[in-house]
Amino acid sequence: MKTIKYKRGADFEQQIARPTMEREELDRIVRIIFDEVRRKGDEAISKYTYHYDGVTVDTIQVSQQELDIADSLVGEELKKAIAVAKQNIETFHASQAKASKKVETVSGVTCWERTVGIEKVGLYIPGGSAPLFSSVLMLAVPAKIAGCKEIVLCTPPRKDGTIDPAILYAAKLSGVTKVFKAGGIQAVAGMTYGTQSMPKVYKIFGPGNQYVTAAKMLAFMEGVAIDMPAGPSEVMVVADFTAVPRFVASDLLSQAEHGQDSQVILVAIDGLNLKEVEKELELQLSSLPRKAIAEKALAKSRIVTVDSEIEALEVANLYAPEHLIVSVKNYADFAQNVVNAGSVFLGNYTPESAGDYASGTNHTLPTNGFARAYSGISLDSFTKKIFFQEISEAGIKNLGPTIEIMAETEKLNGHKNAVTLRLEYLKNR
Ligand SMILES: NC(=O)c1ccc[n+]([C@@H]2O[C@H](COP(=O)([O-])OP(=O)(O)OC[C@H]3O[C@@H](n4cnc5c(N)ncnc54)[C@H](O)[C@@H]3O)[C@@H](O)[C@H]2O)c1
Ligand SMILES: N[C@H](CO)Cc1c[nH]c[nH+]1
Numbered sequence: 001m002k003t004i005k006y007k008r009g010a011d012f013e014q015q016i017a018r019p020t021m022e023r024e025e026l027d028r029i030v031r032i033i034f035d036e037v038r039r040k041g042d043e044a045i046s047k048y049t050y051h052y053d054g055v056t057v058d059t060i061q062v063s064q065q066e067l068d069i070a071d072s073l074v075g076e077e078l079k080k081a082i083a084v085a086k087q088n089i090e091t092f093h094a095s096q097a098k099a100s101k102k103v104e105t106v107s108g109v110t111c112w113e114r115t116v117g118i119e120k121v122g123l124y125i126p127g128g129s130a131p132l133f134s135s136v137l138m139l140a141v142p143a144k145i146a147g148c149k150e151i152v153l154c155t156p157p158r159k160d161g162t163i164d165p166a167i168l169y170a171a172k173l174s175g176v177t178k179v180f181k182a183g184g185i186q187a188v189a190g191m192t193y194g195t196q197s198m199p200k201v202y203k204i205f206g207p208g209n210q211y212v213t214a215a216k217m218l219a220f221m222e223g224v225a226i227d228m229p230a231g232p233s234e235v236m237v238v239a240d241f242t243a244v245p246r247f248v249a250s251d252l253l254s255q256a257e258h259g260q261d262s263q264v265i266l267v268a269i270d271g272l273n274l275k276e277v278e279k280e281l282e283l284q285l286s287s288l289p290r291k292a293i294a295e296k297a298l299a300k301s302r303i304v305t306v307d308s309e310i311e312a313l314e315v316a317n318l319y320a321p322e323h324l325i326v327s328v329k330n331y332a333d334f335a336q337n338v339v340n341a342g343s344v345f346l347g348n349y350t351p352e353s354a355g356d357y358a359s360g361t362n363h364t365l366p367t368n369g370f371a372r373a374y375s376g377i378s379l380d381s382f383t384k385k386i387f388f389q390e391i392s393e394a395g396i397k398n399l400g401p402t403i404e405i406m407a408e409t410e411k412l413n414g415h416k417n418a419v420t421l422r423l424e425y426l427k428n429r
């Protein structure tokens with residue numbers, strides 16, 4: 001990892017820029033595939049699955065039999081772990097539900113809202129280089145709590161045309177209604193337009209590589225809502241003299257191993273034993289099965305040295321990381337001032353992996369600086385709110401004149417009349 005010294009300004013921002021693909025080329029490919037899936041449906045999905053995943057899939061929908069077989073292929077120990085994770089994710093997301101109450105804004109004018117689950121949702125589960133069954137729990141559990149009726153899941157098939165049993169097991173356990181062997185752009189296009197076998201959905205969720213993220217952007221332009229741009233994983237670790245170099249290195253590697261387009265940043269506050277962190281990075285990297293991927297990610301990653309916690313905070317808020325690990329003495333104070341981050345992990349004993357799998361918070365988070373304006377997935381992401389109001393005779397008398405003058409000033413006399421006619425009726429009754 002290249003080391004740079006923090007210095008406020010555009011030059012520094014350039015030095016920590018994320019490795020991203022040429023947007024024009026990405027969009028071109030996405031448009032071609034979307035167009036073909038819109039016209040030809042399942043046939044086009046199979047064509048691109050063969051092209052990008054190198055596998056022939058005749059029937060893209062996973063059968064009930066395949067789901068049942070998956071059940072028997074997952075070991076008891078993993079099933080227990082999935083049950084613990086699911087329970088914690090349920091507990092956290094259920095706690096996000098808020099009761100709505102009726103409010104009388106003016107005497108006789110009552111307003112309230114009702115939260116409703118989005119009827120049809122599509123979940124994208126990455127499967128290119130790692131079968132992320134944990135993402136199934138992260139998406140399907142809140143979808144179910146929210147009351148979504150149709151929960152469609154797409155994930156790329158393996159080389160033998162099957163889907164990882166842990167993904168299917170988690171899907172069945174969490175209430176997914178239909179599973180499809182489709183990945184990348186073609187899967188997102190299928191959920192956008194609907195095909196012979198795949199339902200069109202109202203909102204698409206889930207992380208993925210740059211192709212998936214670009215496809216979700218086009219889905220949005222085609223009228224389907226999306227959760228957020230959740231692209232290649234990232235982590236920023238802010239560490240001072242209290243941080244354990246071994247832990248710091250392991251946290252950086254945990255996200256570097258996701259993909260070669262991932263980026264990890266260490267913000268080293270004066271006093272951190274940087275030499276030891278670098279030694280540990282090398283040591284731990286050498287035994288990782290995904291060493292080659294992590295190495296490529298590390299080549300685009302950075303160590304930023306800063307002189308103080310204040311500077312570290314500036315860097316964190318500027319970069320807006322998907323994950324921020326704060327391993328400094330006064331981590332609670334530091335955390336208070338974080339304004340741009342997807343998910344924050346505090347202290348020496350809170351690895352980012354905890355949030356990825358089992359602590360309960362959601363791991364589908366905004367990347368690429370989108371944490372400046374977007375939140376990670378929550379129960380709210382799967383719901384919408386419908387507003388209601390009821391105005392009594394007294395209420396329209398109280399509020400009517402306010403509406404009349406506003407409508408008249410906007411030169412919208414039709415609006416004004418809708419009030420005036422009622423007021424006159426009440427007066428002449
Ligand atoms: N931000 C988050 O919340 C979050 C969570 C989990 C994972 N992730 C990220 O998700 C990503 C998963 O990526 P992945 O690649 O392993 O799986 P993926 O499922 O996202 O992508 C695989 C698909 O990409 C398509 N593809 C591959 N090469 C292509 C090309 N040249 N042109 C067009 N399409 C192509 C194929 O259809 C393939 O099925 C990683 O970058 C990981 O960091 C992010
Ligand atoms: N770190 C990923 C989100 O960026 C989520 C994940 C799934 N499995 C392991 N990690």
Ligand SMILES: [Zn+2]
Pocket residue numbers: 233254255258356
């Ligand atoms: Zn991860």
